[in-house]
Amino acid sequence: MSSRTDIEKFLDNMVDMIFNTKRTGREHGFRVCETDDSLRMSDICEGDKCSVALEKCPPRSTTFLDMHTHPPRQSITATLPSPSDTLNAIKGRIRFMCIGSPIDDGVLRCYEVDSDTEDARLFRKAMKDGKSSEAIKHLARVYLDESSMMKQVGLWEDLLLTKGGDDASE
Numbered sequence: 498m499s500s501r502t503d504i505e506k507f508l509d510n511m512v513d514m515i516f517n518t519k520r521t522g523r524e525h526g527f528r529v530c531e532t533d534d535s536l537r538m539s540d541i542c543e544g545d546k547c548s549v550a551l552e553k554c555p556p557r558s559t560t561f562l563d564m565h566t567h568p569p570r571q572s573i574t575a576t577l578p579s580p581s582d583t584l585n586a587i588k589g590r591i592r593f594m595c596i597g598s599p600i601d602d603g604v605l606r607c608y609e610v611d612s613d614t615e616d617a618r619l620f621r622k623a624m625k626d627g628k629s630s631e632a633i634k635h636l637a638r639v640y641l642d643e644s645s646m647m648k649q650v651g652l653w654e655d656l657l658l659t660k661g662g663d664d665a666s667e
């Protein structure tokens with residue numbers, strides 16, 4: 498059973514990864530996989546300046562969270578998921594995506610992904626056809642919500658408490 502403590506552990510790891518990214522200039526990341534009533538965090542992976550490859554969640558589980566960092570870039574979109582992040586999120590039906598960056602003393606943003614919208618479909622198609630400017634138009638609309646991590650922790654806790662509880666032992 499997952500608890501608020503687990504979720505706070507994810508958050509601690511995210512903050513550590515942002516510091517490590519600042520130090521090394523490399524992306525870091527992990528995933529949280531969801532099975533019937535629990536969330537399990539993968540090992541933390543270290544990538545290079547441009548990407549990090551994360552372990553896939555095992556069969557019969559879903560990807561609850563994909564969290565990774567982006568090293569500082571000359572861009573104000575450092576905490577926006579990239580087109581390839583978004584493609585992975587839609588294909589893998591990832592529920593939440595969080596991007597951390599060491600800019601401005603550390604920023605962390607979490608997004609809820611909606612893989613079932615028309616924008617998600619059009620985004621995938623544009624990416625497949627190599628029409629990147631068309632894809633970017635749909636990218637932002639793939640993310641239902643954007644919020645601070647602490648708000649997200651509250652939301653996750655609500656979801657888990659609804660799912661879990663005393664009768665979750667079967």
Ligand SMILES: [Zn+2]
Pocket residue numbers: 565566567578579582
């Ligand atoms: Zn990314």
